[in-house]
Amino acid sequence: MNLETALFNTRNVIRLRHLSHSTEENYLQWLRRYGRFVSEQCAPEQKPEHKMEMFLTQLARQDVSASTQNQAFCALLFFYREVLKMQLGKVDSLRAKKPVHLRYAPERTEVLAMLRNVKDEADYPTALIVKLIYGCGLRVSEPLNLRVKDVLLAESKLVICGAKGGKDRFVPIPCSLTGELKAQLAYAKSVAEKDRIAGLPVKLPGLLATKYPHWQFSPKWAFLFPAHRACEFRGLVCRWRVHEANVQRAVRKAARPLGLDITPHHLRHAYATHCLNAGQNPRAIQQAMGHSQLETTMGYLHAEAMSVRSPLELVAA
Secondary structure, three states, X not given: OOHHXXXXXXXXXXXXXXXXXXXXXXXXXXXXXXXXXXXXXOOOOOOHHHHHHHHHHHHHHOOOOHHHHHHHHHHHHHHXXXXXXXXXXXXXXXXXXXXXXXXXXXXXXXXXXXXXXXXOEOOEOHHHHHHHHHHHOOOOHHHHOOEHHHEEHHHOEEEEOOOHHHOOEEEEOOHHHHHHHXXXXXXXXXXHHHHHHHOOOEOOOOXXXXXXXXXXXXXXXXXOOEOOOOEEEOOEXXXXXXXXXXXXXXXXXHHXXXXXXXXXXXXXXXXXXXXXXXXXXXXXXXXXXXOOOHHHHHOOOOHHHHOOOOHHHHHHO
């Protein structure tokens, strides 16, 4: 099987499984890299396990992170097992070790200073998006994927659909953002009405457009933060939403003049840390953040280590 055929078949299987667009892009780029590696450095008679071992070992020697190497490993496993229907033996490669890092969370004063400094980027309401990330503990893609139907102002909550692991959850809306969200809803509906008149559909998840074609023009399914222009998405010309790069750029521009190294994901860390330090219920925070395990949420709280009294203080006493 040549590389283009392998990519085509893999893409079809990914879409049949309804995996995310980011998963599709990541798996395909690893398959391209693996295909080039095999053609240049592997003999045709070598077993797939041996080829994978060589490829993953090369990545480890290039000092890639453990998560990057694991992503490559998962992509190749998917290709062999799900696309080629091939059962692999043991893959004994040099694997990068995943270090245990403490989650960095900027101080509350730093976050507030950055929020005051953040501006809208490329005429998108990125300031509002950044406030939602910190105010609700969201991943950077989660506010961008919001639809009009997901904003329940009367109930003061957002519905986060199809988040990491395909899980849905509710998060409360900060009262201070109600007015801005109301204005953004009005704008999103006006864009949806113009698109309906022009016959431009909104991109729906999965195969909903096939099952319910009229939903493509429903204002309820319109993105809360629509892109300025139509785009081609998997062969369909449609309305998509604001790209993550705009949010990341807005945070970077706001943080650097203040001497801060903050990314959008640091704001999610800050949400968890600041809520835990304020004494809020860890299980409630776990549900709000969409963590599967309470231990993940409690990883933001280092109370046990901080409770140790230094022997130097005992001497001084």
